Amino acid sequence: MSEWLDPNVATSWLEQDQLVGFLVLPRRIAATLVAGDRPRTKLVADIGSGPGDFLEVLLDLFPSAHGVWTDVSPVMADAARQRLARYGDRVSYRLTDMTDLANLPGDLDVVMTSRASHHLDPAQLARFYTEAAEHLAPGGWLLNLDHIGPDPVWDKRLRAVRKQLIPPSDKAGAHQHKDALPSIADHLEGLAKAGFGDVEMPWRGLYTCLFAARHDG
Numbered sequence: 001m002s003e004w005l006d007p008n009v010a011t012s013w014l015e016q017d018q019l020v021g022f023l024v025l026p027r028r029i030a031a032t033l034v035a036g037d038r039p040r041t042k043l044v045a046d047i048g049s050g051p052g053d054f055l056e057v058l059l060d061l062f063p064s065a066h067g068v069w070t071d072v073s074p075v076m077a078d079a080a081r082q083r084l085a086r087y088g089d090r091v092s093y094r095l096t097d098m099t100d101l102a103n104l105p106g107d108l109d110v111v112m113t114s115r116a117s118h119h120l121d122p123a124q125l126a127r128f129y130t131e132a133a134e135h136l137a138p139g140g141w142l143l144n145l146d147h148i149g150p151d152p153v154w155d156k157r158l159r160a161v162r163k164q165l166i167p168p169s170d171k172a173g174a175h176q177h178k179d180a181l182p183s184i185a186d187h188l189e190g191l192a193k194a195g196f197g198d199v200e201m202p203w204r205g206l207y208t209c210l211f212a213a214r215h216d217g
């Protein structure tokens, strides 16, 4: 995780993110799903928000909502402040580690995160989901769009497909992943441990899955 505090890691990631187009659909599915169930959404928090692309989709769909941007990286905070400048005081910015969400506001309509939780091990992931649940209003939504670790056979197959469809970047400095990313089962177990009973995976593309869970309260 701490590698993201290195300005070079954050800067080179911002320069080489190749999934921007690929993630347009799942971000919209996530936001539209919430809109169908919770049309008066007012307060959303994006954890590990980076430049804020996912948060932006919810701010556009809910014009009276306030967004809480969080991340560990000051470089990402600068990028997000530029990207989200047009929302003015509809966005507040907090440098926050996702392993400790104590400083998040309560009664959130949505806790969302994207491409960040794969740095957690299964126990940390379950804790993250539990802390997120503690900050959600009854009926609020947890949205997690992240890369998962498939079993070795499928890992090989998916890697081959991805290499052809989304060629790897030639930029140096891309961040490192540990050997085993949490699996789909780890996510579902973590969500169950956190008390989410209403869970679905409404989108998957290769390694990347959207988990959506409604907090029963």
Ligand SMILES: C[S@@+](CC[C@H](N)C(=O)[O-])C[C@H]1O[C@@H](n2cnc3c(N)ncnc32)[C@H](O)[C@@H]1O
Residues within 6 Å of the ligand: 001, 002, 004, 010, 013, 047, 048, 049, 050, 051, 052, 053, 054, 070, 071, 072, 073, 076, 096, 097, 098, 099, 113, 114, 115, 116, 119
């Ligand atoms: C791959 S980027 C994804 C950014 C954005 N969520 C997206 O999908 O476009 C991962 C982000 O997670 C942040 N991050 C990594 N570890 C974190 C932690 N422990 N707490 C909060 N943010 C973290 C990084 O600084 C970075 O902005």
